[in-house]
Amino acid sequence: xxxxxxxRTRGRLVEAGAVLFDRRGYAGATLGEIAAAAGVTKxxxxxxxxxxxxxxxxxxxxxxxxxxxxxxELRAASSPLQxxxxxxxxLVDALGADPVxxxxxxxxxxxxxxxxxxxxxxxxxxxxxxxxFADIRGFHSVWxxxxxxxxxxxxxxxxxxxxxxxxxxxxxxVTAACGLEVVFADGCPAEERxxxxxxxxxxxLPCLVRPGTAGGYRTRPSVPRxx
Numbered sequence: 001x002x003x004x005x006x007x008r009t010r011g012r013l014v015e016a017g018a019v020l021f022d023r024r025g026y027a028g029a030t031l032g033e034i035a036a037a038a039g040v041t042k043x044x045x046x047x048x049x050x051x052x053x054x055x056x057x058x059x060x061x062x063x064x065x066x067x068x069x070x071x072x073e074l075r076a077a078s079s080p081l082q083x084x085x086x087x088x089x090x091l092v093d094a095l096g097a098d099p100v101x102x103x104x105x106x107x108x109x110x111x112x113x114x115x116x117x118x119x120x121x122x123x124x125x126x127x128x129x130x131x132x133f134a135d136i137r138g139f140h141s142v143w144x145x146x147x148x149x150x151x152x153x154x155x156x157x158x159x160x161x162x163x164x165x166x167x168x169x170x171x172x173x174v175t176a177a178c179g180l181e182v183v184f185a186d187g188c189p190a191e192e193r194x195x196x197x198x199x200x201x202x203x204x205l206p207c208l209v210r211p212g213t214a215g216g217y218r219t220r221p222s223v224p225r226x227x
Contacts (some may be wrong), residue, residue, distance in 0.1 A: 014055070082218065088224065108141075198220050
């Protein structure tokens with residue numbers, strides 16, 4: 001019972017921190033305001049988080065877990081390239097509905113000095129090359145890494161056309177995918193989000209896949225999107 005209550009308090013603090021970081025940025029959000037928004041004392045906040053930096057790390061960590069979990073489910077349900085397309089829809093929906101995701105991106109843009117470029121986890125695929133934008137930091141690096149992994153999986157699965165090797169496709173897709181956060185971070189109706197993401201993939205797919213195969217991919221949302 002005590003542990004459950006403690007976990008709920010910690011969760012409220014992370015959510016409140018995300019809302020304030022998203023609204024005011026890392027420098028503008030104070031621990032006192034975050035504690036008040038979570039409905040706890042400042043002492044209770046310090047019981048869970050020793051500093052604002054530690055709380056910001058927790059917000060970014062929760063966002064990363066949400067992103068990786070969602071993309072793993074999308075990848076398991078389809079091909080790597082279809083999973084990448086669907087991951088773009090997941091991201092823009094999350095930017096509209098989830099302050100934790102929005103806060104993680106804002107924290108990444110501001111970079112208070114505690115964020116680092118990504119590290120490679122696990123073995124490096126034999127066909128991998130030096131990734132584009134290897135020095136991207138913060139949550140942008142997590143999203144860019146997911147995009148690179150799905151694109152590499154599509155290449156290994158033979159979904160990409162032969163001439164799509166090297167850094168060209170990776171640079172194009174990572175740039176476009178990271179740009180989704182910039183375009184939609186400040187709010188956009190769900191219908192317009194879907195229209196723009198679909199238009200992006202309608203243009204990108206013929207550049208990436210073998211001639212005549214673009215029609216085999218769904219470039220529209222698979223389910224109705226939340227407002």
